[in-house]
Amino acid sequence: MAGIYLHIPFCKTRCIYCDFYSTTRNDLRQRYVRALCRELALRRDYLRGATVETVYFGGGTPSQLTEKDFESIFQTLQDVYGLEHAREITLEANPDDLTDDYVQLLRHFPFNRISMGIQTFDEQTLQLLQRRHTATQAIEAVQRCRQAGFNNLSIDLIYGLPGETEEKWKHDLQEAVNLHPEHISAYHLTYEEGTPLYRLRETHRVNEANEEDSLRFFTLLVQTLREAGYVHYEISNFCLPGHHARHNTAYWQGIPYLGCGPSAHSFDTDSREWNQASLTAYIDGLEKNERPFEAEKLDNDTRYNEYVMTGMRTRWGISLEKIATDFGTKRLDYLRQMAHPHLQRGKLIEKEGRFCLTEEGIFTSDDIISDLMYV
Ligand code: SF4
Numbered sequence: 001m002a003g004i005y006l007h008i009p010f011c012k013t014r015c016i017y018c019d020f021y022s023t024t025r026n027d028l029r030q031r032y033v034r035a036l037c038r039e040l041a042l043r044r045d046y047l048r049g050a051t052v053e054t055v056y057f058g059g060g061t062p063s064q065l066t067e068k069d070f071e072s073i074f075q076t077l078q079d080v081y082g083l084e085h086a087r088e089i090t091l092e093a094n095p096d097d098l099t100d101d102y103v104q105l106l107r108h109f110p111f112n113r114i115s116m117g118i119q120t121f122d123e124q125t126l127q128l129l130q131r132r133h134t135a136t137q138a139i140e141a142v143q144r145c146r147q148a149g150f151n152n153l154s155i156d157l158i159y160g161l162p163g164e165t166e167e168k169w170k171h172d173l174q175e176a177v178n179l180h181p182e183h184i185s186a187y188h189l190t191y192e193e194g195t196p197l198y199r200l201r202e203t204h205r206v207n208e209a210n211e212e213d214s215l216r217f218f219t220l221l222v223q224t225l226r227e228a229g230y231v232h233y234e235i236s237n238f239c240l241p242g243h244h245a246r247h248n249t250a251y252w253q254g255i256p257y258l259g260c261g262p263s264a265h266s267f268d269t270d271s272r273e274w275n276q277a278s279l280t281a282y283i284d285g286l287e288k289n290e291r292p293f294e295a296e297k298l299d300n301d302t303r304y305n306e307y308v309m310t311g312m313r314t315r316w317g318i319s320l321e322k323i324a325t326d327f328g329t330k331r332l333d334y335l336r337q338m339a340h341p342h343l344q345r346g347k348l349i350e351k352e353g354r355f356c357l358t359e360e361g362i363f364t365s366d367d368i369i370s371d372l373m374y375v
Helices: 026-042 067-080 100-106 123-128 135-147 166-179 196-202 211-227 246-252 279-287 300-311 320-327 329-344 361-372
Strands: 002-008 052-059 088-093 113-119 153-159 183-188 231-234 237-239 257-260 265-267 271-275 293-297 348-351 354-357
Touching: 002 246, 026 067, 026 257, 026 279, 052 246, 088 246, 100 135, 113 135, 135 153, 135 166, 153 166, 153 211, 166 211, 183 211, 211 231, 211 361, 231 246, 246 300, 257 271, 300 320, 300 361, 320 329, 329 348, 329 361, 354 361
Parallel strands: 002 052, 002 257, 052 088, 088 113, 113 153, 153 183
Antiparallel strands: 183 237, 231 237, 257 265, 265 271, 271 293, 348 354
16 A cells, blocks of 8 residues: 655645745646656556555645646556555645636546645635635535535634634634535644745734634644534544545554655655655656655654654554564554653543544644654
8 A cells, every 4th residue: 555645736726824845937837747747657556556545635735737737647656556456546736726717627527536625714824925816715625516416525724813812713614614524634834934924023023922822723623623523533634534745644643655756755664765856857857757855764763753643643543563573562562651641641542553633732742742753
């Protein structure tokens, strides 16, 4: 079992909080798609023949791709890896790209999941963030995808935004629930160095949410979505039963994946590779059958820490048997010792051979996870 991530590094405009690798140089799109297909072909052995179960078009803005682009990419995926066993094929999309025509075009391809970056339904905040869409466009885009027959929709929200109040966040959550998407991801805003938003905070033109407010917003998020029938299956992710994101869940469970495109990461359980975050270097390299990338061999401690860090964030937690088998009984003893106080305080539980955060533990997950990691 394996996944494929395709990074589509084009955005019409840049949002002021974003530090993902993308560019507004759409003139390079066709050359890029050829390079991406070449990378997919060149790295055909990376997954060691594992069955591809998920494909994720992320970005950037994959909904900037055209029919021809999708045709080339899907043809390559089919020829090189086969898509017969792909259970989830996701397209990240900007709401304003999801016009009637575009949604119909998507139906001609094997996408069965659309993930929309809505972020907030507050018009003023959308403008401040320099998102391209309005709240109305977001709502209409969801409805349009539904009418076209997409029955697995995900929306992204951000909270702790400049000027966020409990009322505004409640409103965002209510609007989200009203749309009844199968999946909701909600992340706290982070001020990434180098972004325009970071500079606004440094010059005191926007204020960062304080810790107390952030905790209130998170509590509201968890309560509202639980009451609406969503399963809280990862710290920042919620789904209607049976609709967890298979691709991302595979990341958290340490399943191998191939990442193609500039800045994309790949993981084969022993090592991690990441392509250089430069579109021109990527295209120039691939046109000569060379891929600009770096790699890191993962030692035992790093693999243990990654497993604990990602696994503990999910409702399935971490397997004690896996810890003993993959990392040794000494490491299991260490884990048990570090987990003990949290088990005593009811923040962690041991069930069916796994350590999981309790509902209470979720609120202090960072501290607990950092205690369980090996330093
Ligand atoms: S559209 Fe997405 S990737 Fe592009 S700048 Fe905005 S947040 Fe970043």
